[in-house]
Amino acid sequence: MNGVALATLLSHWRRHPLQLFTLITGLALATGLWTAVQAINAEARASYAEAEAQLAAGRQALLVARDGTIPVDQYVTLRRAGWRVSPVLEGEVEYNGAAVTLLGIDPLTSPLARHLAPTDGEAGLDPLAARRTLFAGPATAERIRSAGTGLQVVVRDAVAPGTAIADIGLAETLLDRPGTLSHLVVLSAQPRGRPPLDAVAPGLTRIEASGAHDARRLTRSFHLNLTALGLLSFAVGLFIVQGTVGLAFEQRRGMFRTLRAIGLPARRLLAIALAELLALALLGGALGIALGYAIAAALVPDVAATLRGLYGAAVDIGLALRPGWIAAGLGMALLGTLLAAAQGLWRLRRLPVLATARAEAATRxxxxxxxxxxxxxxxxxxxxxxxxxxxxxxxxxxxxxxxxxxxxxxxxxxxxxxxxxxxxxxxxxxxxxxxxxxxxxxxxxxxxxxxxxxxxxxxxxxxxxxxxxxxxxFTGWLDQRLVSELYVTAETDAQGQAIHDWLEPRVDAVLPIRHADTRIDGRPAAIYGIVDHETYRRHWPLLASAPRVWDRVATAEGALINEQFARRAGLAPGDALPLAPGWRLPVVGVYSDYGNPDRQVIVALDALLERFPGVANRQFGVRVAPDRVETLAAGLRDRFGLPARSVIDQAAVKAHSLAIFDKTFLVTGALNVLTxxxxxxxxxxxxxxxxxxxxxxxxxxxxxxxxxxxxxxxxxxxxxxxxxxxxxxxxxxxxxxxxxxxxxxxxxxxxxxxxxxxxxxxxxxxxxxxxxxxxxxxxxxxxxxxxxxxxxxxxxxxxxx
Amino acid sequence: MNARPKAPVWERRPRREGPGTLGSPRPVRDREVAPTGDPAHARLQKHLATLLAVLLLTAWSAAQAQGFAGLGTAAEGFAVPEPGRALAFPADHGAHPDYRIEWWYLTANLRDGDGRDYGIQWTLFRSALSPGEATGWQSPQAWMGHAAVTLPDDHRFAERFGRGGIGQAGVQARPFRAWIDEWALTSRAGPGQDALDRLRVTAGSPDFAYTLDLEAHGPLVFHGEDGYSVKSEAGQASHYYSQPFYRVSGTLDLPQGPVEVTGQAWLDHEWSSQPLAETQEGWDWFSLHLDDGSRLMGFRLRDTDGDHYTSATWISPVRQVETLSHGAFRAEPLETDRVAGRALPTRWRVRLPVRGIDVTVDAVNPDSWMGTRYPYWEGPVTVTGSHTGRGYLEMTGYE
Amino acid sequence: MPLLEIEHLAKAYVTGEERQPVLEDVDLVLDAGETLALTGESGSGKSTLLHLVGALDGFDAGEIRLAGTPLSGLDEAGRARLRLASIGLVFQQFNLVPSLTVAQNLALQARMAGRADPDWLAELGQRLGLSRFADRYPQQLSGGQQQRVAIGRALAARPPLLLADEPTGNLDETTSDRVLELMLELVDDTGAALFLVTHSRQLAGRLDRHLHLSRGRIA
Structure with missing residues (x-):
């Protein structure tokens, strides 16, 4: 009896394929969008969790130099004093016109080394060649190979896009920075009786591990946003399902009555209708999950870009089929179908065998x-x-x-x-x-x-x-803030000085871009030092300021902070800001700083150098007449042998920033259009x-x-x-x-x-x-x-x- | 800072630890990378070895067990031990970068005021990717340190890794100093003394530390033929000498508190370039201080064909040294224990018939497993039978 | 034992506080194989009586026994089973399932009852003149053809009782006659009893018995 009745119910769809298509499509769309969002969130979270697990072992606290680089001798001194740290030399190398972040590590001590372990097929890797090997993700590896460096490139999926890892001996050669280190990673399990850091390496600052934890906190809202959009899509999709299911029930009223009249008990009919719905929900849900996977796969790179660009959260999201979101997707499909069909089922339960005007009227x-x-x-x-x-x-x-x-x-x-x-x-x-x-x-x-x-x-x-x-x-803000016509990055401090000296007589102004990474109130912050210049006074995007704000910054009587800092720390002009032990300045202004997840402070350069002597001096903004930009850039490249990406004009920086911006909201836009x-x-x-x-x-x-x-x-x-x-x-x-x-x-x-x-x-x-x-x-x-x-x-x- | 947004425009702070997706090493004792033992780790070890040939460090112990082929192959460009090469001191106390591997190996049997037994180990291994030395990161030398404290019911160990060329680890001959990080074996010898006559050794980890003073009351002992020690019938050999006459006093810093200890110690220094025959899978090495004042160093290299190569040096109470060639020294397992998932002999019958020695050697703590990146067994032993005494046992290559 | 016994049957519809009696104290007996016509004016309660006999609706007082089974003792599922096994229904509006073919509609009840006999189904199709249309859908048939499908469906499981409610009410006279002939013929052949509600006295005259219902009572 059940089989015949179910077949009879299903025969409706054969006669109304469009309706079936609509129903399945509605379900698939609803489930798909929801699943896509879930999949993206699940992957991103898994990626944070992995990064966080590393932190759990306390492995990611860093030692950085106040003046930018750490000599190898200092590393050895720390080591020989009992500090278990691992050296990292980080820099950028250009391959085929694209910059690759090169991470030089000591595989003997680096926690990263284990991720470079060979696969079975590579057991025969020549040990001597290994010191001439770069480890990179697939795309980056391809780029390096195509540049024909003569280096062996080994693919490791775990390496973040745009990054290559090498032995530190190779890295210092490639970066031409022998004997220097960028930072030290503090390893877990330090031995007993170790002397304090100040006694061993007074020039170094410890930065506590924060990255992934911060990433989770910072990106929580982003994921919540995505989830909300996903739910909205799901709700909209459910309207379709509701409509179709309602129609299908309405159209089959006669059929239901006939079946009942012939002798199908009401409860049995309800059960069969439910079974039909669930089968359809499973079908639509399964299609939806496939669709969701496809959508997620299409959006994942943009999400990763967003997370990196907006929050600095280094996520390398690969999409895996996780039982979690598959089950959640099917569950949502079933639940949604039942929800959408609730009215129809309710009416079916109450459906009288005999059609009377009275019964019909009561339902509406x-x-x-x-x-x-x-x-x-x-x-x-x-x-x-x-x-x-x-x-x-x-x-x-x-x-x-x-x-x-x-x-x-x-x-x-x-x-x-x-x-x-x-x-x-x-x-x-x-x-x-x-x-x-x-x-x-x-x-x-x-x-x-x-x-x-x-x-x-x-x-x-x-x-x-x-x-x-x-x-x-953002565009307006970029216009305000990107005032310099040319941005130059030197490879060393010495070269930086040379460039500065060379530029000085040739341009309107050379504005150094120098900063120290430090901690304020225990949170990572960057303190930038500026010279007093009209460029800032005229253009800097201040949101709030005290009187004579620029004068006070110039005379080291005040500091500017970015909006993020002001909001998170509840600071306003007039409040005192402790910048370093024994160094407090009143906040004299707050500026907008979009796209930056971190706290930032601006003070007079001299004041910064007093506290943080030897802050790297490699970046400059150059004020020059627009028509001279091109020749000047060419001159710089020729004279100092700078790679193209080290001399960038304003337009290029703007275009790059806007491109990142657009990518950031691509996901939102895509979901919007789909909805x-x-x-x-x-x-x-x-x-x-x-x-x-x-x-x-x-x-x-x-x-x-x-x-x-x-x-x-x-x-x-x-x-x-x-x-x-x-x-x-x-x-x-x-x-x-x-x-x-x-x-x-x-x-x-x-x-x-x-x-x-x-x-x-x-x-x-x-x-x-x-x-x-x-x-x-x-x-x-x-x-x-x-x-x-x-x-x-x-x-x-x-x-x- | 100039008119330029920080992020996402073109610059970011250095990314912590590079790619954030990398996973988490398990926090296990005082180790810088993940523990070892399972096949995956074996692969990892293999790779790390390919990266820096660190595995060579323990070539005589664990490498063969890891199945790492190629160690026994020709030593490209490396110096090879030669019979008749006279060792010269203090220079030969230092490192020999032209040889592939080298170690300074100190073990001590100690006792506290209450009569409790302790063993300590301090080892510095050197391995070269290619012969010679260079400065900075370009150096082909890699270093590994092991330290352990063993009690009858406790065994703690730590390991360190370091690069040559930068000063993080090394051994200098004059004044003698062997070190990796803050661990050090430092000469305190006076004028006219051998550099190794008076030493101080220090090591530490999160859960133990020790500082011991060592004073030798006898001369250096040269194994084999004036320090040319043959390791197989095919002729593999090393340069090998010991200082087995140390009296020790010092402090162990243990979780339960500091302990004053005294006792005896034995220092080995050995270097080579092609240590093991391809069919040799591991070795069992004994250094025994017998109560009659004599000392015995003996080892057997286990061959897959069952014909174990043995070699020994017997030192009489009056410091007479006798080199005993293959077959004179016999060691047979009597009992095995399940340690770190493998069967290891923890009770031995050791015989040296020419000297009337027939003793039973028992591990003080069968769990003296060195679960380091290249794992092996190393721990104090007691001697009973025809002679009594104490000593150390090392066993490698057990799967 | 008679096939159908109705004793003191009463039924009223309640709208708000108003109680409108439809059937009052109806007594009726129908033997197996007997054919009975029930006539009456619109609103006389004849369709209601048919629905009650078909266990499609509940009654207020009295009793209906089908082959000795009292309907008042059955729950909804029990009544449905009874319909499936023992009653064929033919309605004025045909009530075919639009998404099933003629052949499928014809076999629907027999299949659900687990009593589909291919030979009988084939014979039914042939005798009802539906063989040519077996794979068509109801909308593609004329009214007379649709009603023939409904009659076939009702008789496919060979129920002992066929209930027909104005089966030709939607058909023109000629078609109506042909359909009725066929129905009576088949009823005769299967030995089913027929309970026919009609407003046609002429038709009523052709059956074994003829009862007239007036204001809820058998006249």
Missing amino acids: SNATTLRFQALAGLASLGLAGSVIAGLDGLVAGFVFVAGLLLGAALLLPPALAGMLALGARLARGPVAQWAWADTREQLPGLSLALMALLLALAANIGVGTMVSSFKQT LGVAGFAILTSLLTLWTMRLPRLAPLWALGLTRPRLAAMELLRSVALAGLTFLLALPLGLSLAWALLAIINVEAFGWRLPMFLFPGDWLTLGALALLAAALAAALPAWRLYRTPPAELLEVFADER
């Missing part, structure tokens, strides 16, 4: 539903409002956004109903009145799709406004669903004398009008969302607040898109109506039940 009550939605929506908005008024923090921000979106979605049908009622009242002529009234009556069937559209549009406006505001701010696509699909599904119920409504009008083309046009118009109204409501919602993102979530996530800019042009485009989507979605049913043979319309009367 339009007005009550609208009232309930309105109340729930208002409550949701109220919650959002009180959360934002009463609480701070990322979670509050997301609760606010969720409450806002949910509330607005719930308020949409009552709001539209109100607008339509108003329209009906204002309408002239019976046809127009009928059209308004009929549209209003259709609202319940369309409301879910319209809610999906509302959310997608609002998300699009909100995220779009945020990204565009960010970009506008909008899903919403469009949802409208199409809903309209197709409604179509089957439309004929009985339209036939009388046709009989009364309205032509089919006119009816079709009205159908089209109605869909477009509803989308238009929804868009109008989505606009304020989207802007609220943008405000929440810029003013609450970004501040928590990145440590900076951005001004909000409005982009009406984008709205117009989006609005047009929404209308187009609605028109396209309505086109198919309208076309069908246009082509409906009169006989079919007549049948409506013949078949009237």
Whole structure:
């Protein structure tokens, strides 16, 4: 009995392949987007966890020199005093025009060495050749090989992209920095009775391990962001599923009754319908997971780029099929399907064998539903409002956004109903009145799709406004900050001095870029020293400042801090800032510093050098007339044999920065577009669903004398009008969302607040898109109506039940 | 800083430890890299050896067991031990960078005021990737230090690695000093004394440390033919001499507190370039202080064909030295213990019939396993039977 | 033992506080193989009575026994099983499953009941003139053809009782006659008892017995 009944239920899909396609697609889309986000998050977290595990052994504390480089002798002194440290020489090498970070390590002591262990096939590696070997990730290895260095390059997936690891003896040769080290890694398990660091190596500063832990903390918001977007996509996808499942149940009402009448017990029918749904959910979920994997694979490089660019979190995300997110994806698919089908199943359970007018009427009550939605929506908005008024923090921000979106979605049908009622009242002529009234009556069937559209549009406006505001701010800020026409990096301090001396008489100004990495209040921070120059006074992007800010910086009476520092430490102009033991300066200004995850301080260069003598002096900004930039750059390269990337003009730096910026938000943008696509699909599904119920409504009008083309046009118009109204409501919602993102979530996530800019042009485009989507979605049913043979319309009367 | 955003524009602070994706070494005692033993680690060791030929350091002990082929192959450009080469001091106390491997190996049997027994080990290994020395990181020399303290119910060890050429580790002849990191074996000999006559040795780790003063009351002892010690019938050999006459006093710093100890010690210095025959899989080495004042050094090199090559040096109570060739010295396992997942003989019958020696040698602590990157067994022993006494046993190449 | 016994059957619909009696104190007996026509005006309760006999709806008082089994003692699942095994239903609106072919629709109940007999199904198809349409879908058939499928479906499991509710109500007169002929013929052949609700007195006259229902009571 079960088999026959299930086959009967399933026969519906064979006769309605488009519906099946819609359902499976909806499920696959919902699951896919969700799974993609989960997969990306899982991989990124796994990557942090791995990095963190290293820290757990306390292996990543570093010793750095206040003046930049550590002589090998100092390493030996530390070693012979009982400090177990491992040397690292880090620098950049150019291969085929691209810079590769070269990490020279001592494989005898470095914790990294074990990751370079050979695979079985490499057992015969020549020991002598090993000292002429670079270890790099696949892409980097390929680049180095293609540069024809004559070095042996061995591929190790564990090595981060753009990095190569070599024996320190090889590295010092390649970098031409013999006898120097960049930093020392403090190993775990230090012996007893070791003298304090100051006694052994007074010039060195210990920087506690922080990277991965910080990465986890910093990127938490990013992942939360992705998760929220994923959930939003899932919700939008579910609208499709809901629509299709609802339609399938509606269309099979007769079949269900017949089966019951023939002798299928109600509970059995419910169980079989449930089994059918679960099977479909598994199918859609499985496809969704495959889709999600593909999406994740496509987005992972950008996510990694984002994490690196925005947070400095060195993640090397490879995508693996993890049971965790596969199970989560299938679970979401099943759960989502059940959720979407809940109404249908509920009705099926209550389905009377005998169709009576009474039973049908009881299942719908339009007005009550609208009232309930309105109340729930208002409550949701109220919650959002009180959360934002009463609480701070990322979670509050997301609760606010969720409450806002949910509330607005719930308020949409009552709001539209109100607008339509108003329209009906204002309408002239019976046809127009009928059209308004009929549209209003259709609202319940369309409301879910319209809610999906509302959310997608609002998300699009909100995220779009945020990204565009960010970009506008960032571009403006780059213009302010990248004032020097040319940026030069020397290879050594001596060369730096030579370049400085050579440039001095030839240009308007040479501005040294020098900084010391240190810790303030126990957290990593960089202190930059600047010379007093008009460039800063005119252009530096200050957000807040005390009077005579630049004078006070120049005379070493004050320090500037970046916005991140100010927000995280709660500092404002006037507050005292301890920079080093015995060195305190008042904060005199706060500047915006987008894209930098770390704390930063600016003081007068002389004051910096007093405390941190010998800070590396290798980078300069050069002020020079724009038309002289090219010849000057060429001159520098020729005279000092600098590689191309060591002499960069302003435009190149800007382009590079903007490219990174764009990459950063590529993921967000991609998810956004996908979500909008899903919403469009949802409208199409809903309209197709409604179509089957439309004929009985339209036939009388046709009989009364309205032509089919006119009816079709009205159908089209109605869909477009509803989308238009929804868009109008989505606009304020989207802007609220943008405000929440810029003013609450970004501040928590990145440590900076951005001004909000409005982009009406984008709205117009989006609005047009929404209308187009609605028109396209309505086109198919309208076309069908246009082509409906009169006989079919007549049948409506013949078949009237 | 000039008008330039820090990140993500073009510069970042040095990335901690390079790529962040690299995993976590297990924190195990005082070791700089992961522990050893399983095949994966064996592979790792192999690789590290290829990277710096460090494995050569323990060539006579663990390398063969790791199956690392190529050690027995020709010593390209390396000096080779030759019979009749007269050792000259103090120069030959120092390093011989033209030879592939070399070690300074100190073991001591100690006792505290309450009569408790302790053993300590201090070893510095040198391995060369190619002959000769260079300055800085370009040096082909690599160094490895092992230190251990053994009690009947406790065994602690530590290891260190270092590069030659930069001064982190090395051995200089005059004044004599062997060191790696803060561990050192330093001469305190007065004028007219041999550099090794008076030594101070120090080593430490997170869970133990020691400082011991050593004073020799006898001359250096040369094994084999004036220090030319043959290691196989095929002719593999090393230069090998010992100072077996140390009296020791000093302090062990243990988790339970400092302990004053006194006792005897034995120092070996040995270097070579092609130590083992290809069929030799490991060795069992004994250094025994007998209570009658005599001393015995004996080893057997286990051959896969079952014909174990033995060699020994017997030192009479009046410092007469007798070199005993293959077959004179016999060592047979009596009992084995399960140590670090392998069966190791911890009770031996040791015989030297020409001197009437027939003794049973027992490990003080069967768990004297050196779980270092190249693992082996090294620990104090007691001697009973025809003679009584104390000593040290080293066993390598047991899988 | 009679196939169907109805005793003091009563049924009312309740809307709000209003109680509207539909059937009152109905008594009826139908023997195996007997054919019975029930006529009555619209709203007389004849369809309700048929639904009650078909165990499609519950009643307020009295009892219906089918082959000795009292329906009041059955739960929903029990009634469904009873329908599946013992009752064939033919409705005015055919109630075919639109996504199943004619052949599949014809065999549906027999298959669900586990009593599909290929020979009988083939014979049914042939006698109902459906062989040519076996692979078509219901929408592709005329009303008369659809009703013939419904009749075939109801008889495919050879139930002892066939209930027909205005089976030709949606058909024109000629078609209606042909369909009825076929139905009566098949009922006769299978030996099923027939309980036919109709408004046609002429049709009623052709059956073994004819009862008239007026305002919920057997006249």
